[in-house]
Amino acid sequence: MWTDLNRPPLDQASLRRALVRSDGNSDARAFWNRLDVVESTGSTNADLLARASDPGADRHVLIAEHQESARGRHARTWVSPAQAQISMSVLLGMPGLNLADMGWLPLLTGIAVVDALRTVAEVPAELKWPNDVLIGDKKVAGILAEVARTTPEPAVVVGIGLNVSLGAEELPVPTATSLLLENAETVDRDTLVRALARELARQFRGWENSGWDTGALAAEYRERCGTLGKRVRAVLPGDKEVFGTATDIDTSGRVVIEIEGSGGETFAVAAGDITHLRAAPITD
Structure with missing residues (x-):
C-alpha cells in the first residue's frame, strides 16, 4: 500500500x-x-x-x-x-x-x-x-x-x-x-x-x-553527446588513463580522444570510464 x-x-x-x-x-x-x-x-x-x-x-x-x-x-x-x-x-x-x-x-x-x-x-x-x-x-x-x-x-x-x-x-x-x-x-x-x-x-x-x-x-x-569537445579523462581496463579532448564518436560507437601533448594523436575508447574535466590551464 x-x-x-x-x-x-x-x-x-x-x-x-x-x-x-x-x-x-x-x-x-x-x-x-x-x-x-x-x-x-x-x-x-x-x-x-x-x-x-x-x-x-x-x-x-x-x-x-x-x-x-x-x-x-x-x-x-x-x-x-x-x-x-x-x-x-x-x-x-x-x-x-x-x-x-x-x-x-x-x-x-x-x-x-x-x-x-x-x-x-x-x-x-x-x-x-x-x-x-x-x-x-x-x-x-x-x-x-x-x-x-x-x-x-x-x-x-x-x-x-x-x-x-x-x-x-x-x-x-x-x-x-x-x-x-x-x-x-x-x-x-x-x-x-x-x-x-x-x-x-x-x-x-x-x-x-x-x-x-x-x-x-x-x-x-x-x-x-555532450562529451564531444570536452576535455576528458578515460580510465581504461587495467587502470590505464588517457587525457585529452573528445573529438568524435566513430561508427563502432567508440569515443575518439585527441591525446594531450601528442601532436594530434588520437585514441578510440571502446570500454572505460569517462570523466568530463575542466579545460586545461593556459601556460606560456
Missing part, C-alpha cells in the same frame, strides 16, 4: 492500453508485446534475462516500483526510495543484426531517453559517453545493456534508471540529480514511461528499417 501522495504508483492498466499491441490497443504504432509493473524485485534486467531463452518473450517491458538489487555498469549497485524513480527494462530481439553491432543498442537507448526528456520533461538533457544522461553536469539517468542471447537471433536486455522525484538528501552521490530538482515540466511517471517506451520503439524501428545502419545512428548520437 502506498502512502506518499507525491509518489503515486504507476497505472499498469493505463500503460498497457497505451503501449501494448495485444491489450486492446488499436494504435497501429504500438510496438510492445507485453508490459508488467511489479511492486518489488531484485533487478528488472535479471528478471528479463531469465526469460530470454524464449523468443516469444521479446518486446517485453518490465517496470519495478522498487528494485532491491539494482545494478549499473561494472556491477555497481544503488538503492532508491520506492516510486521515486523509473526502473524499467526491455527485452529486444534483433533479427539480422551483426553481433559486432550489439553494443549500439545502449547508445540508441540513450538517444531515446534524451529525446523523451527534452520533449516531455522539457529539460536540457544530453549524453555523456557511452550512455549516461546528464542535465548540466549531473546524472539524471543511467542505462545498462546485457546480452540476453546470440541464437537463434541476437537479443539484448536494456535497463533504464531515471531519477524522477528524489530530493537532494536522497541522491546516491553529489553528482546525481532528479527531474524534480531540475524543475522539469512533469514528474508524472506514467507520462514519462509512455514517452520513454514510445521514443525507444521509434528509434529501434528506425534502426531496424535502416538495415541496422550504424553510420546514421552514429550521426544521431553525436548530435546529443
Whole structure:
C-alpha cells in the first residue's frame, strides 16, 4: 500500500492500453508485446534475462516500483526510495543484426531517453559517453545493456534508471540529480514511461528499417553527446588513463580522444570510464 501522495504508483492498466499491441490497443504504432509493473524485485534486467531463452518473450517491458538489487555498469549497485524513480527494462530481439553491432543498442537507448526528456520533461538533457544522461553536469539517468542471447537471433536486455522525484538528501552521490530538482515540466511517471517506451520503439524501428545502419545512428548520437569537445579523462581496463579532448564518436560507437601533448594523436575508447574535466590551464 502506498502512502506518499507525491509518489503515486504507476497505472499498469493505463500503460498497457497505451503501449501494448495485444491489450486492446488499436494504435497501429504500438510496438510492445507485453508490459508488467511489479511492486518489488531484485533487478528488472535479471528478471528479463531469465526469460530470454524464449523468443516469444521479446518486446517485453518490465517496470519495478522498487528494485532491491539494482545494478549499473561494472556491477555497481544503488538503492532508491520506492516510486521515486523509473526502473524499467526491455527485452529486444534483433533479427539480422551483426553481433559486432550489439553494443549500439545502449547508445540508441540513450538517444531515446534524451529525446523523451527534452520533449516531455522539457529539460536540457544530453549524453555523456557511452550512455549516461546528464542535465548540466549531473546524472539524471543511467542505462545498462546485457546480452540476453546470440541464437537463434541476437537479443539484448536494456535497463533504464531515471531519477524522477528524489530530493537532494536522497541522491546516491553529489553528482546525481532528479527531474524534480531540475524543475522539469512533469514528474508524472506514467507520462514519462509512455514517452520513454514510445521514443525507444521509434528509434529501434528506425534502426531496424535502416538495415541496422550504424553510420546514421552514429550521426544521431553525436548530435546529443555532450562529451564531444570536452576535455576528458578515460580510465581504461587495467587502470590505464588517457587525457585529452573528445573529438568524435566513430561508427563502432567508440569515443575518439585527441591525446594531450601528442601532436594530434588520437585514441578510440571502446570500454572505460569517462570523466568530463575542466579545460586545461593556459601556460606560456
